[in-house]
Amino acid sequence: MTIVRKLCLLLMYSLLLLPALCYLPAQAGNVGFQRQIAPDPDGAPLEVAIWYPSQAAAAPLATGAISQTVALDGPIAGSKLPLIVISHGTGGSYLSHYDTALALAQAGFIVVAPSHTGDTYQDQRRSLYILERPRHISRVLDYMLSGWQQSAAIDPGRIGMFGFSAGGFTTLVSIGGQPDMRTIAPFCSEHASHFACQLLARSQAAAQQPPAPGTQGAADPRIKAAVVAAPALGFSFAQGGLDRVSVPVQLWRAEDDTILPAPWYAEPVRAALPHPPEYEVVAHAGHFDFLAPCSALLAARAPEICRSAPGFDRQAFHQRFNGEVLRFFHEQLGGTQ
Template sequence: MKLTTPVALLALLVALFSAGAQAVGFQHVTAPDPDGAPLEVGIWYPSSALPAPVPMGRITQTVAVNGAIEGKALPLVVISHGTGGSFLGHYDTAIALAEAGYVVATVTHTGDNYADQSRSVFIMERPRHISRLIDYMLSDWAGRSQIDPARIGMFGFSAGGFTTLVSIGGVPDLTKVGPFCREHTTDFACQLVAKHPEASAAPSVSHDGSQDLRIKAAVVAAPALGFTFAPDGLKNVNIPIALWRAENDAVLPHPWYAEAVRLALPQAPEYHVVENAGHFDFLAPCSTALASVAPFICTSAPGFDRTAFHTSLNASVVVFFDRTLRH
């Protein structure tokens, strides 16, 4: 479907989305990873504590830091960011989900983040981070008793979309990357590989055990390396999927990424093509401070309103997880 968000539809979504909204608590913690460095984690959750503007780097979010968690048997959504990102990349989506009654945990992927991209080509390490994040939320986090372990979802963007697909049972064939890159030398993934000759040491197929059966539904936005799952690398994926593609994605262009995933999924996903959007429009709308230092990820096409899009995106994500995790 084409997502054009007419004014009337947008107003309806906002009204539905806001009806049960509540304040949001927030914690910034670290979670153990026995096979690597501790993981930086952001956690958003329902709270009745009074929120306040909290600057974090070049963004400001209105949350109640360390506010008491409200609710019982709350569903959990974990989020995986794209290459060079951080746990804050989708903070607006995290807040929207927390307002709707979800606990949301996001991770900064070790060696593939804004401060350190030394392991960005070792993409098969990322699913482990997600499993360790879920372990932490269910076993060590102070609010663990208020999470329903049977209702866990995942949201992933770009490399995080790839991470999501592997975490839910996808088996990529990374031997396809070399031949693909010989034909598409300007592709973002191919340029990344070219900068990292150590990529040849990366595993060519998924490790056994990458799938995390605790994840029951997933939102996948602009997935990286989608072509590595064709034709049957997603045959074991049997949970509900919402798949999003930016119509004018110049970073992961059509039809080798989201479209390849759509065709390889054994069951048709809920599919959204966002008209006039670019790759980075899935990131939270940029502050003036962030736009001044990172215009590449903050600039949208003329006529595209990223803030309005995120209002409808976040509402749609909430509706999807309400349908798939709260039944």
Template sequence: MKTLNTKRFSVALTLALIGACAHAAGFQHGFAADPDGKPLEIGIWYPSSAAVLPVAMGPTTMSVAVKGPVQGQALPLVLISHGTGGSFLGHFDTAMALADAGFVVAAVTHTGDNYADQSRAVDIMDRPRQISRVIDHMLASWAGRAAIDPARVGMFGFSAGGFTTLASIGGVPDFSKIEPVCRQYPVDFACQLLAKNGGSNVTPPAASTIANAADPRIKAAVVAAPALGFSFAPDGLKNVKVPVQLWRAEDDAILPHPRYAEAVRLALPQAPEYHLVPKAGHFDFLAPCSSALALIAPPICTSASGFDRVEFHARFNAAVVGFFSKTLRAH
């Protein structure tokens, strides 16, 4: 989850790609049908042998082969779920690293919880359903679908997207835990968000919505700084059977230790591949900022003294690629 207001984060997203990117990939921007809502905006990165060119997206630029042909067969697919107030561009560097390594990546802009519209930011259990609709689209409707191996699907999620990922792989959150936690820790971002939307005693999702959130097509997951991690403790993750790579920022002031990532680590039935990032803050999991972005949106760009986000992301992306390469092996 993020603490940025809509206007600030909108600017941040449009500028996030200004810096030169080390990876080349095919790229498509499109929409996935959602029978229960608005079409879902998606960005798709994938391996392509086509020549890349600098492409402007508003005031942003990235070097990609727009609509270039997909290269490869039986490619694994990775879904990306952003945090509160984000968009499909929030983890573009990770998406491009995966595409460069032979993955198809589909990142969604969540309806009702994005930089332009946060009218449904507290309806967090609708996010897993949206992810499933994107998987449907990629496997059944996307023009390059023949290149995807439907048995090799993974998911990456940050913050609210981390919660989304956990719910999508079988996690069952207990929303009754939110009110007492928020009473004790009212400054937590989730509690502030709820307070703006009617308080921490908002009506919880229907039991059927929670029970049907899991998508068995997802075979591996990367979870970074998961929101509402405490809602899965102690046994809400007992049904998770897929391998998980879990990341925690040591100095995360948005989702403070030990209520979030640590609660998830302890609740997972099988120990995750766990990474604690020294000196990192919550927003250090977002793509490194350009100088222009740093001037406009310092809250998501300012790292602790001595912390190098660019260097960290080189290691972070390599670890994410390595994890999915290992866990989504071809059969």
């Protein structure tokens, strides 16, 4: 191989790497972290976690089985910053995707994640009332834009959303999706082993999804871009349920997802979106591989959400996953200042 050809190949390789490198913070600062309460006039107040760029000294902070290095209640750094809201899956919490939140905050985003009332690892009494969740998201955005003490640092025109599993469904409704909930019962009569159907069967008292005030899943026009991973109830959007979605979407599916198996969840969403999303099927990944990599303590307490297939490196995947999520939000919402 000639010297010229070697130089050309090196240049081509460098150019291929350049887009990814552009979205890595050159000199990442520390991350501030707060726990707050967002009011919900139609329900219980929402516990939220907030990550944001900060120059304050960071230190390890343990919360249950999770530890992160953050500046607890440190002052915010920057102005006119984009905001990302995260919606966790069934039985999760505001810490379910803390590594993605940290990556975004290090790169200059403000990130807020609620624990969805009645659908957390501590309390799942309202897990079936999935149409309450979009209201939670809107109330959290109300709080961040007008009630949070640092709200002046947010650019209200640059808001994105990330959702996983039930949070993916929440995200789709929050950007204009209109699911046909009447499809659930006939679907479950044919697919009784699926997670959502088992959840429904265990709680027949809630099977009718009785509406509460403000629970009909209205879209929030403040959300301008969305990342959706392994969306629950994807089949409920199949018949034109996503026709009103106009924002860009990045869609992810785990190849070996046994909780929400193909082809009934991510695939109908991909087909129903009026504008083709960015789409990736993660080879050899399982459903829970979209959750943050587990500590040894969490793996001991909840092995079912921490176990990956032999040979699948969740830590390495999340480095790439977080980079792609960051790139997408940079491109769709604009860079940080």
